[in-house]
Amino acid sequence: MTHAALPPEIWLHIAQCLDDQYIQRREHRLHEVSSVFLQVALDRRYRALKVTDITQQSIHRIERLADPAIACRVRSLTLAPHLNTNRARGGVAGHGAAMTIFGGLVGALLRPSGPQTQQSACVFEDWLKVIVRVLPLLSSLDTFGLHTDTLDTTKLDIQPLVTCAWQASCAHVTDLRLQASLPGFATLLRTSPYLPHLERLKLTFIHANQPAPDAEDALLAYVAPFVNRHADRLGALRVHFWTYL
Structure with a gap:
């Protein structure tokens, strides 16, 4: 045949x-x-992507977006990186023929320091460099999601990712989905980003049994002003609160 x-x-x-x-x-x-x-086939493969586990395999897949012929096909991108093996893997994006980029986990940064932790940190740095390099190339991006609740931001610097996302990737985004702890939202929104075409916004707040002491400050100082800046264009606003028991 x-x-x-x-x-x-x-x-x-x-x-x-x-x-x-x-x-x-x-x-x-x-x-x-x-x-x-x-x-x-390429349109179906790259139309909607969700990046979950941070591995050398996923880095290789993400590097394909450096090809302009591939990058222009991406309409939806969700970054939900997982470094904790106790957390479940992420599913596929919520619409279209989505592809989830994932592989075997390389270790958790929440474990005691050691060779495996150092390896995880190195892989994260490599992953971050590739993400920051390809994000500005996604000229057709319409939907963008960023989930940072699974990352230990006391050990990882995600500011390069956040800065790149607001400056380059979200220029034409109409649908934004953010998920983090309340203090994590302070990191995401500290630079007072403005998305001129934003029409749909979903905010998911993740927190432990005892909210962080600065949670209320983050809500008032960063989250509320961010929503208000886009209020005149927003057609849909969804807010979810989740607690880890």
């Missing part, structure tokens, strides 16, 4: 399990099935 013997609809499903570089390799001839098929 030749490659072309299968209907294109079948190949579209098969392609979701293959690396796009594999599809385009001449020796595999998958690109010969149909140039239109290849374009549709």
